[in-house]
Amino acid sequence: MPKVVKPLKDTEILNAKPREKDYTVFDGDGLLIVIQPNNKKIWRFKYSHPVTRKARLMTLGKYPEVTLKTARDLRAKYRQMLAEGIDPIEAIAVEKEKKSITFTFESVARQWFAMYGKLKKCNEDTLQRDLRKFENYLFPLIGYIRIDKLTTNIIEQALQTLQDQNGLTETAKKLKGKVTAILAWAVTKQWITFNPAREVSREVIRDWEVKHMAALPLEQLPDLLKRIENYTGKPMTRLAMKLALHLFIRSSELRMARWSEIDFDNKLWTIPATRKKVEGVKFSDRGAKMKAIHLVPLSDQAIELLKEVQQYSGMSDHIFPKENDPTGFLSETTITQALQRMGYDTQEEQSLHGFRTLACSSLTESGLYNPDAVERQMSHKEKNKIRGSYTWRAQFLAERKEMMVFWSNYLQCCYDGFISPLDFARQNKPKNDHESTVSELLNLLKAKYPQLEDDAA
Template sequence: MALSDVKVRSAKPEVKACKLTDGDGMVLLAHPNGSKYWRLRYRFGGKEKMLALGKYPEVSLADARARRDEARKLLANGVDPSENKKAFKVEQEQEAITFEMVARDWQASNQKWSASHSARVLKSLEDNLFAAIGKRNIAELKTRDLLVPIKAVESSGRLEVAARLQQRTTAIMRFAVQSGLIDYNPAQEIAGAVATAKRQHRAALELSRIPELLHRIDHYSGRPLTRLALELTLLVFIRSSELCFARWSEVDFETAMWTIPGEREPSEGVKHSQRGSKMRTPHLVPLSRQALGILEKIKSMSGNRELIFVGDHDPRKPMSENTVNKALRVMGYDTKVEVCGHGFRTMACS
């Protein structure tokens, strides 16, 4: 006998769940706690199966019957309604997966990144990509869609930023392929579409002028710690941030090794003091006898401090990254044309 709205509404067993039959395999499963669920019993492929049609009262009697009738139409066409429901759910989930969701998952998956670098990467995506394609379905994005925000950055003259966005977009879409969200990476076709910035080489002296540089350093009349910083840089050829934010705890005099960490403990009130090696992995710098000798001299000046190269006015803060360049200018060098602190590394490659 078919159910009525009154019978459905009043159904509430006292001891155990009961089934109220409506017809064509549809039943109402009523529980003592008041919960009621619509179910459809059917056979497919020689097996008896059960399809959930929804919960009462969210799904009314009329709605449940309509869902039953749709399921029976599928059965008549040789389609299992349970499998059809699963496929529809997967399709809906895929439609809900956006580029921004995948990009954030990709960013979070890069465990080797430092916290500061990870934050910079996310900020770049938020500023340059998410507004244009962040809400787009990851499976629907084509090469031309991915290029739109990158080309906009390129048109503004920020070529290096555009190049990094191209690399990150390719990595995000590759992550989507690896996660089973898409079958093909459309960002592969971006290669070569973005202009590359002309690399500017840092000012560096010709090798024939190095004796002149050494002579000027020897006769530098400024702060002794600055002179020693210049001498040490010429022996180890590290980056300015690696030098200025260096800690005594990184230097092992017994093994003659300086281990620059991927990221340092930040100093309170000092911008970028968390910077370590550029590759964000430990950078091992072997120390020559001469380099150890210079560090021993510096130790007599700042050995009781955490930082090796302490600031001139506040020993709790590091020497400015521009200190070496200022000293070179005092010595008479044009740091834009002749030589700069970073140019020491270029000289090392000669």
């Protein structure tokens, strides 16, 4: 039978005399007072953690500053919290943490970005780009609001403002997802009790169409080729555009390229996963976007273009160095402005990235190539993870080599007038004579890049 504890009276506490050592007097239901040798009397509350069931002891304050009634009120409050599964010590620590930090949405969001960056769940460039969107669009609207005061209605109004005033529907949708993640993290930190972003109405984010990078209809390809050929600006800009069209690699893969990546003898460009960083040059360490080695077979036309480029930059490590600064690189703005000077609206008609669209659509329309081989040459990531686990080892090198020759020949033909990729394919079906070189090419690559061997293991 459990011992019955008789509730304390004020007179008993006042008359409790100090001893040589601490001793305890109990009031019941976990409330006790410790009498110390110096006659200090300290209220404490003893309980079991609601999850681990481990014994815990918390200090409530000194008597008589904390009266018997106040101590009992605190006990009742904390017993109610325990009944709801909340540990009082942890709850008080959270409240102190709230007061010790700047508890605004901006401050919490920045903490989340710092935490997410340490987890390395996405690359640093992407993380910084997302943070800049918050800095440009959301922080000015709701960054100053404490997150425990942030409501669903406030978030909805901010997202509507982005769409109404700035036309940023796609951005609003992406920001909503990030806000939800940030506030979910705040819930786990016990800074807030629920996530108001989860209740944002779907109707707040208007329907939007995916906006693809601008690319001309294939029928206008001959005119594009002539405009590039007749471009009167700097020769290196013209050559960069021509090479980008023939190889349809991404902008940074082209602009940050080094001569050491080119194998003229084997007609192969090997774009590494990352490149050596050039001090003071932003993004200079960017390699292949998918963070894996990307192989680009080189057609005869591409080889000739590279040799022409070599006459201008062969003395530099960089294929497209910045003008008057061999340590830098050609900027994307330079190529975009060149397209604009040629008469193209780079938002609606033709962009640099749109060269990839022209190549992909043409190769697909030709009907000659395995879609997986086209995707490999585009350096696209397999969206179906299960399927990707079976196809990731397939390099399709023979087919890709043939594909790049076909594409360069097609561009050369279109300079004189348009022909559909399908008709060109019927008239100029490539001979399948590259298989014998694949094993030799793979061995060469594995000798140069041992990690390829490791990946295949």
